[in-house]
Amino acid sequence: MKKSPVTTIVAIGIGAALFFVLGRFVAIPSPVPNTNISLQYGLLAFMAALFGPVAGALIGFIGHALIDFSYGWGIWWSWVVASAVFGCLVGLVAKRIKLAEGEFGKKDILRFNLYQLVSHIIAWGLVAPALDILFYAEPANKVFVQGLVGGISNIVTTAIVGTLLCIAYAATKPRQGSLKEEE
Numbered sequence: 001m002k003k004s005p006v007t008t009i010v011a012i013g014i015g016a017a018l019f020f021v022l023g024r025f026v027a028i029p030s031p032v033p034n035t036n037i038s039l040q041y042g043l044l045a046f047m048a049a050l051f052g053p054v055a056g057a058l059i060g061f062i063g064h065a066l067i068d069f070s071y072g073w074g075i076w077w078s079w080v081v082a083s084a085v086f087g088c089l090v091g092l093v094a095k096r097i098k099l100a101e102g103e104f105g106k107k108d109i110l111r112f113n114l115y116q117l118v119s120h121i122i123a124w125g126l127v128a129p130a131l132d133i134l135f136y137a138e139p140a141n142k143v144f145v146q147g148l149v150g151g152i153s154n155i156v157t158t159a160i161v162g163t164l165l166c167i168a169y170a171a172t173k174p175r176q177g178s179l180k181e182e183e
Helices: 005-025 040-051 053-071 077-095 106-136 140-172
Strands: none
Touching: 005 040, 005 053, 040 053, 040 077, 040 106, 040 140, 053 077, 077 106, 106 140
16 A cells, blocks of 8 residues: 555654654663663554655654754764664565555564564664764774664564554554445
């Protein structure tokens, strides 16, 4: 199902706002400094799967930039870009599942979670640490530990929150051909 550009723009705005609220006010501190257990990636994965890679990238980018800005320490661009990369990569699954049409069965759950797992590994295991080293000259051992802890916690929270959001959304959509004409 093709979404109108207006719908996608509204979804980006709402998604970025919800990403910000979850990331800023529902963040659970982890034992690793400057690394939280984040519920917002489940929402981002759901929105990206529903609206595609561009929406996913923009929701992650804008939402993460707003979180960093609100804390007052400046925007940590390496992690903002990693959030955008994650949203974009998960958004690619939108072409493989029919969430918008109300389909999200066992194969879709598996596909969604495989995509989010690989996307988190790329975002937090490669992109964020590499950009931390490149942009901020951070020590490699520090940023790879942060990426590992952040990535693992994001995989788990996305598997739970993201999957539940997709299941709940699909359950609200009537399946094609499910309505019958009365005689």
